Amino acid sequence: MQKTSGIHHITAMVNDAQRNIDFYTGVLELRLIKKTINFDRPEVYHLYFGNETGDPGTVITFFPWAKQLKGRIGTGQVGVTSYAIPIGSTPFWENRLKKFNVESISSVRFGEKYIKFNDPDGLQLELVERDEGPINHRSIGGVQAENAIKGFSGAILYSAQPHKTTDVLENVMGLECIGQEGNYLRFKAEGHLGNTIDIQLNPSVRGLMGAGTVHHIAWRANEEEDLLRWRLLLQDKGYYPTEIRDRNYFKAVYFHEEGGILFEIATDLPGFSVDEPVAELGKKLMLPSWLESKREELEETLPHVEVRVLEGDK
Numbered sequence: 001m002q003k004t005s006g007i008h009h010i011t012a013m014v015n016d017a018q019r020n021i022d023f024y025t026g027v028l029e030l031r032l033i034k035k036t037i038n039f040d041r042p043e044v045y046h047l048y049f050g051n052e053t054g055d056p057g058t059v060i061t062f063f064p065w066a067k068q069l070k071g072r073i074g075t076g077q078v079g080v081t082s083y084a085i086p087i088g089s090t091p092f093w094e095n096r097l098k099k100f101n102v103e104s105i106s107s108v109r110f111g112e113k114y115i116k117f118n119d120p121d122g123l124q125l126e127l128v129e130r131d132e133g134p135i136n137h138r139s140i141g142g143v144q145a146e147n148a149i150k151g152f153s154g155a156i157l158y159s160a161q162p163h164k165t166t167d168v169l170e171n172v173m174g175l176e177c178i179g180q181e182g183n184y185l186r187f188k189a190e191g192h193l194g195n196t197i198d199i200q201l202n203p204s205v206r207g208l209m210g211a212g213t214v215h216h217i218a219w220r221a222n223e224e225e226d227l228l229r230w231r232l233l234l235q236d237k238g239y240y241p242t243e244i245r246d247r248n249y250f251k252a253v254y255f256h257e258e259g260g261i262l263f264e265i266a267t268d269l270p271g272f273s274v275d276e277p278v279a280e281l282g283k284k285l286m287l288p289s290w291l292e293s294k295r296e297e298l299e300e301t302l303p304h305v306e307v308r309v310l311e312g313d314k
Contacts (some may be wrong), residue, residue, distance in 0.1 A: 002233050003174030004219040007152050007194025008250070008266040009048075009059040010081055011218070013071065014121040015211045017045050017064035017305045023119050024049045024060070026310035027100045028083075029143040032282035033272050034249065035305070038063050042291055043301055051151055052138040054272035054281060056220050057193030058151030063215070071210025073124060075203045076260025078214035079158035081123065082114070084130035084193065089147040090115060093127050096142065099312050109198070110181050122212035128153050132192045141313040154196030155217060156184075159259030162201050168257040169197060172237055173219055191220065207260075216254070218264035224251050230265045248288055249274060282307070 014020045024030050033054035038044040041063075050059035060081065073079055085093060093115055097104045104117040107126075115127040127149070136148040159165035166185060169175045175187040175197060183202045189195040207213060221227045227244060231253050234241040241253040252266040275286055285302070287295055 001174055002230060004189055005191030006057055006189040006220055008056045008218040008220040009061055010078060010214060011061045011216050012123055012214045013068060013211050014062050014064045015066050017303055019120050020062050020064050021305055021307060022310060025307050028149060029141055031138055032307050035282055036286045042298060045302060051136040053278055056268045057191060069210045071213035072208040073213055074205040074207030075158050075160040077158050077207040078155050078217050079124060080126055080156035082126045082128060082153040082155055084133050084150045084153035085127050086146060087129050087131055090129055092147045109184060110186055141309050152194035154194060156198045156200055157261060158200050158204055160203055161259045162199050164258035165199055216262035216264050218266040221265050221267050223267050223269045227251055227265060227267050
């Protein structure tokens, strides 16, 4: 049976590009690993944040566009994005969020303590201590390796039809159901990052796409041959996957599962260092070959953004 090892990346929509960079690189101290554009709307940035090397299972991406309307988190979406932090680092992160005036609360799910908070656009995030996953050795600002976010721990899916989403996770993506607690059903993949998926069983309000919501969740495939097998499997199961699309850093197919959530399956290869060295990731606007001739025009149109150390860390 085909099995994904977990989350490849998660993509969301926000309003302000600089505010987005300040929060994810300044407060959470992820690395801006790629500054490119939305291939379908080149006037909008596509920003990628992850660990030091941009490994699959660590990368959250954003389409920041000031003119888009505020969305509403609800069914048919990823409701909460969960990050893994090292064992013993919860007090550090509670203090750090407080220092940057980010309100947080604690909750317990499946015996694990979560720190829950929102980003500036209203995306719901949480941190949980996990042994699994390699240490992120990026040490800048106020976060050292012993506390640094490793990557995703997983996500909470807000499905309009939880039993249908359960079916696709188990019988298409190859995750294993490991238990139920209250209104949550938990699934696990075989990888070390992005491997824990919870489905909320009591559907909330219907989600509305817009700023402050997740656009899609992407699952890991190895390479293009593996992706072709996934596409055939989806067709055999009665889904309607897109053609394979080249996203420069991975190839991907997309499909809507019956709970309304947009799923993507993306290849680990070629990765984010295919067009710039690891040491230079995120420093320059990277464009696909077919838009390189419009570089000057795009650089004038796109807002100026930069990675900077926030005042609280100076």
